[in-house]
Amino acid sequence: MQRVIPLVLVWLTLFAGVAQAEPQWLTLPPTPHLPSPDKSGYAAVNGVKIWYAAFGHGKPVILLHGGLANSSYWGRLVPTLAEHYQIIVMDSRGHGRSTRDSEPIGYDLMAKDVLAVMDFLKVPKAAIIGWSDGAIIGLDIAINHPDRLTRLFAFAANSDPSGVADIAQSPVFNKYLARAKTEYESLSATPKDYDAFLAQVTKMWETQPHFTAELLQRIKTPTWIVDADHDEAIKRSDTLFLADQIPGSALLILPAVSHFAFLQDAPQFNADVLHFLAQDGAN
Secondary structure: OOOHHHHHHHHHHHHHHHHHOOOHHHOOOOOOOOOOOOEEEEEEEOOEEEEEEEEOOOOEEEEEOOOOOOHHHHOOOHHHHOOOOEEEEEOOOOOOOOOOOOOOOOHHHHHHHHHHHHHHOOOOOEEEEEEOHHHHHHHHHHHHOHHHEEEEEEEOOOOOHHHEOOOOOOHHHHHHHHHHHHHHHHHOOOHHHHHHHHHHHHHHHHHOOOOOHHHHOOOOOOEEEEEEOOOOOEOHHHHHHHHHHOOOOEEEEEOOOOOOHHHHOHHHHHHHHHHHHHOOOOO
16 A cells, blocks of 8 residues: 555646646747758848758748748748758848848838749749748738749738737747847847847838738638637737638638747647648649
């Protein structure tokens, strides 16, 4: 009987640990690292230098990160996709390793940067996987340059500033903002300019985008509108608006994750992206 008591205590301790564990949508796992690229460098486009890296072979797929982030956030997705496709990541202007100039950062301008990097790499058309600001950039391209896109996976986009939720009280998002500053200071060629960079991005968030129903209805690119069931940054009503207005689009709500789903549940996110890409017979 004496041997049973310690065993019971062990089980109770384990159960208590599980019971107290935070739901994964309230966590912010570490930023992963990218694998070694097949090639990487800087594309001098539109007055700035955009850092890029390429992995694998096959049909091209471009991964666009969210605001204040960098391409390293795709570190758990790239190895999975690179087994089947040519994967291209790039740091948006002013973000990560890329530079910025005096021109205010905006979605139209960042979309032009994506097209210019595609031209630099001689990629006529590609699928885009976008997260948050990256998804908005993808929508911008789908509206204005549909000939450059094959498919669009738009995760956690908003159509208008009114579609953004109040993130001021979100512990996860505040932890992300603190991390973004540290990462900027370690990656940027102008590490002391974070406050000015943040002010520009914040102004963009407050004033852009403005995807009306009329604009969204022009999208002909096969599109999935994707969000998380616990997204702390995007209002569900705005996600539904995007899906309702884009002709033929599909709606996917990922379970038990938030705005950082690709970190919180990478196997689920990766499988959904692979399934999305397979719809055009790329496999």
